[in-house]
Amino acid sequence: MNNDELLLKLLECVEYGKVNKDAPYPPQMKGQDGADELTRQALAQGIKPADILDNALIKAMEKVGQKYAEKKIFVPQMLVAAKAMNTAMEHLKPYFSSGEVRKKGKFIIGTVSGDLHDIGKNLVAMIVEGAGWEVIDLGVDVGSQKFIQSIANHNGAVVGLSALLTTTMVNMKSIVMDIKAKYPGTRLIIGGAPVNESFSAEIGADGYASDPQGAVSYLNSLVA
Amino acid sequence: MQPIAAKIQLQKILISDGAWGTFLQEKGLAVGECPESWNLNRPDDVLAIAKSYIDAGADMIETNSFGANAFKLTPYGLADKVYELNKAAAQISRKAAGDNHMVLGSIGPTGKMLMMGDITPEQLYNAFRDQAIGLSDGGADALVVETMSDIDEAVLAVKACKENTQREVICTMTFEKTGEDAYHTMMGVTPEQMTEELVKAGASIIGTNCGNGMAQMIGIVKAIRLVNNTIPILVHANAGAPIYRDGKTVFPETPEQMASYVCAVIDAGANIIGGCCGTTPAHISLMVETAKKCRV
Numbered sequence: 001m002n003n004d005e006l007l008l009k010l011l012e013c014v015e016y017g018k019v020n021k022d023a024p025y026p027p028q029m030k031g032q033d034g035a036d037e038l039t040r041q042a043l044a045q046g047i048k049p050a051d052i053l054d055n056a057l058i059k060a061m062e063k064v065g066q067k068y069a070e071k072k073i074f075v076p077q078m079l080v081a082a083k084a085m086n087t088a089m090e091h092l093k094p095y096f097s098s099g100e101v102r103k104k105g106k107f108i109i110g111t112v113s114g115d116l117h118d119i120g121k122n123l124v125a126m127i128v129e130g131a132g133w134e135v136i137d138l139g140v141d142v143g144s145q146k147f148i149q150s151i152a153n154h155n156g157a158v159v160g161l162s163a164l165l166t167t168t169m170v171n172m173k174s175i176v177m178d179i180k181a182k183y184p185g186t187r188l189i190i191g192g193a194p195v196n197e198s199f200s201a202e203i204g205a206d207g208y209a210s211d212p213q214g215a216v217s218y219l220n221s222l223v224a
Numbered sequence: 225m226q227p228i229a230a231k232i233q234l235q236k237i238l239i240s241d242g243a244w245g246t247f248l249q250e251k252g253l254a255v256g257e258c259p260e261s262w263n264l265n266r267p268d269d270v271l272a273i274a275k276s277y278i279d280a281g282a283d284m285i286e287t288n289s290f291g292a293n294a295f296k297l298t299p300y301g302l303a304d305k306v307y308e309l310n311k312a313a314a315q316i317s318r319k320a321a322g323d324n325h326m327v328l329g330s331i332g333p334t335g336k337m338l339m340m341g342d343i344t345p346e347q348l349y350n351a352f353r354d355q356a357i358g359l360s361d362g363g364a365d366a367l368v369v370e371t372m373s374d375i376d377e378a379v380l381a382v383k384a385c386k387e388n389t390q391r392e393v394i395c396t397m398t399f400e401k402t403g404e405d406a407y408h409t410m411m412g413v414t415p416e417q418m419t420e421e422l423v424k425a426g427a428s429i430i431g432t433n434c435g436n437g438m439a440q441m442i443g444i445v446k447a448i449r450l451v452n453n454t455i456p457i458l459v460h461a462n463a464g465a466p467i468y469r470d471g472k473t474v475f476p477e478t479p480e481q482m483a484s485y486v487c488a489v490i491d492a493g494a495n496i497i498g499g500c501c502g503t504t505p506a507h508i509s510l511m512v513e514t515a516k517k518c519r520v
Contacts, residue, residue, distance in 0.1 A: 049233075071402040074412025075373075079339050114255035116299055117335065119410075141256070166246075166466045166473035166501075167255050199468045 001046050007056045010038040010088065014060035019087050025080055035084040039091040049095040053132065057088055063129030065213030068127075073139060075123065078212075082126035086162055103134040104223050106149045106157035110142030112175055114215025115168035127212035133219060144178035151183050158219055161205070163192040173203040180204060189218050225365050226439035227392050228284070228326060229428045232456045232495045237515050240328070240460060240498025241277035241285040242508045246475070248273070248288070258300040260292040263312035274320030279506035281512035282498065284326035286368065289313035289359060293351045295334040295343075301332040306351075307358040314362025328368040328394065329359030331381060338376050345380055350382035360389040368394040370433050370460070375417060379425040381387075394429040394458055395422050399444050400436065406446050414445035423455060431458035434500045436465045437477055438485040442492045449493035456495040463502030475502020479510040486511050487518035 001009065012018075013035040016026045020036035033041070043053050067073045072201040095101045107128050111121045118140050129135045136154055138146055151157055157180060163169040172190055179186055189207040190200050191214070200208035209215040229354045231238065250261050251269050262270050270288050277285045291297070292309045302309065310329070334351055336342040356367055367385040372378035378395055385393045397418050399407040407415055415432070422430045432444045436459040445457055464477035482503070489497060497515065499507050 071408065074408060075410055076339055076412060081338075116296075119335070119337065121342075166475075167249055169468070169473060170471070171255065193467045194473060195468075202468065 003045065006042050006045065007047065007052065010035060010042060010052070010056040011060045011063075011105070013038060014057055014081055014084045014088060015063050015123060017077065019080070019084045022164075025212055028104050035088040036091075039088040043091060045061070049101045050087070053092060053101055054212050057085055058130065058132050061085055061127060062213075062216070064130070065127050065211070069211045073172075075119075078123060078127070082130060085126075085130045104132045105219070106132045106136060106154045107160060107219060108138060108154060108157045109160040109162065110137045110138035110146065110147065111140040111162045111164075112168055112171045113141055113143040114171055115163050115165055116140045117162075117164035120164060121162040124162065124191060124209075124212045124215050128160075128215055128219065131205060131216040131220065142176045147175060147179055148182050151179065151186055156179075158187045158189065158222065160215060161188065161190045163190075163195065165196045168190045169194050169199070176204050187222060189215060225323075226365055227327065228394075228496070229392065229456050232309045232429075236495060237490055238283040238496045239281065239512045239515060240458065240496050240506065241282045242499035242503035242505060243279075243463075243501050244266060244273060244286060244288055244330075245290065246502055247504070258291075258297065258302060259453070260297070260309045260313065261300065261302065263288055263309050263316060264305075267312065267316055270316050271320055274317045276505040277508055278314060278320050278322075278325055280306075280509040282325070284328055284496075284498075285317050285321055286328045286330045287313040287317045287362075287364060288330070289355065290330045290332040290370070292358075293331070295336055295354050297353060304352070306354045307361075308436045310355050310358025311362035316366040318363035326365045328366050329356070329362075329364030329391070330384070330506055331355050331359070331367060331369045332371050333373070333377060338371075338374065345376070348377060349380045349384045352381040353388045354425075356385040356389050356391070360391050362393060362445050366394055366429075368393040368396065368458075370394075370396045370415070370425075372397045373413065373452050375409075375413045375421050376413045379421055380419070382422060382425040383426050392429070393427050394432040395425075395427040395429070396433040396458055396460060398434040399432055401440055401443070405443060405447075407447060415444050416451045419448050419455065423452065429456040429458050431460070431494070432494070433458075433460035434462055437462060438482045438489060441494070442485065442488050444490060445492040445494045453493075457493055458496040458498075459489055459494045460498045460500040461503070462500045463507060466502070477502070479504075479507040482507050483510040483514040486514045490515065490518050
């Protein structure tokens with residue numbers, strides 16, 4: 001395979017969640033090389049890590065995020081794609097450490113105080129990571145102090161707040177206020193089943209995303 | 225007591241209860257507090273909710289046990305209280321229901337994903353089994369596995385109930401509208417797929433709960449009926465999608481708005497109708513009155 005063919009094949013593996021040769025999923029790609037083998041091959045063939053990242057991995061995850069937003073695929077397909085992406089990323093780690101390739105920026109995410117639900121938050125974290133951002137996941141039941149501490153450690157990071165419950169979405173308001181009081185320049189985006197655009201505006205957040213790809217679009221617009 | 229599925233053969237339409245979680249919050253359940261802990265700490269408040277739905281005319285009520293599985297109780301330090309909390313939940317609803325109304329033991333999802341490798345199928349099964357036994361011992365007439373989105377988790381829960389208790393098993397999943405006449409759960413399950421898998425697993429009543437209001441339930445019930453014309457169907461609808469108003473979140477549909485869809489839901493093929501988040505005894509009471517007048 002020439003370089004372009006190889007990158008295209010790798011893109012397809014990530015898009016459809018083909019992790020490695022042995023992986024049984026997806027059935028139509030059974031027995032073929034997966035993200036694991038193809039990333040290794042791409043590096044061995046001399047393709048630049050940045051090319052692999054930009055022209056295969058990030059493009060694939062963008063397609064995945066887009067299809068999810070259009071309700072053409074659902075959580076399981078997104079999870080396997082993220083798994084294939086992570087497998088490929090393992091091979092690129094040394095190039096991130098050396099500085100040869102860079103992340104687009106930092107994104108701190110957490111489910112707000114009182115809320116223990118993490119599925120939606122995890123999905124956003126995966127897709128944002130797949131879009132080339134460094135993700136700092138603070139977990140669930142995260143209050144203002146923990147967010148503020150993390151912003152102190154990660155200068156300039158964008159912050160994402162998640163909530164599933166109608167009773168905990170109201171906690172977003174105080175967290176947004178606390179963060180803005182301490183770090184007025186921090187960009188904040190919110191998401192979760194019960195929240196929407198107008199709630200986001202009302203509590204003083206900078207953005208709202210109805211799905212993971214929406215978070216990526218917002219983040220990318222900040223660095224474009 | 226006669227099985228619910230058999231009652232449906234005779235009577236056709238039954239009314240279930242409304243919300244528990246949002247009702248507990250109104251009674252003072254704090255954010256971050258374990259709702260099921262009230263079964264032991266504030267049983268009178270839980271009993272009052274159960275009674276209010278019986279008084280509203282419901283044929284059956286649920287139990288305050290939606291999140292009482294080992295996984296969800298762990299963060300509250302209550303993982304060793306699964307049996308106790310579930311048994312107490314069923315006892316409280318039994319007390320309110322008496323001998324003439326039915327008690328459905330509520331079993332919600334664990335919040336863990338099989339696909340992510342968070343847990344094994346065996347761990348899931350065991351968690352549901354422990355909950356089912358507690359509810360059964362507390363006097364539940366049936367078990368209702370609800371708000372499911374993953375078909376594998378739903379099937380494991382139904383089997384765990386079926387294989388470890390003598391109770392009738394109901395299972396409902398939560399769908400959203402994904403296109404013209406298309407509905408999927410978060411995990412991509414369609415009403416048609418659900419029907420096939422849950423009937424095979426041994427559920428004697430299936431259906432749908434939560435979601436974005438009563439109106440959307442019509443299409444989901446129709447989709448189930450397309451592939452199965454005999455299985456009794458239960459619908460527990462939210463009072464619309466939540467909106468934020470004056471500093472708090474409210475479910476906007478009034479009893480009148482919800483009741484206006486009741487006959488259409490029955491017409492589509494539902495046999496048991498009740499409420500989920502945001503519904504109150506007033507919603508249930510009006511559903512009872514409305515259902516009597518629907519053409520069956």
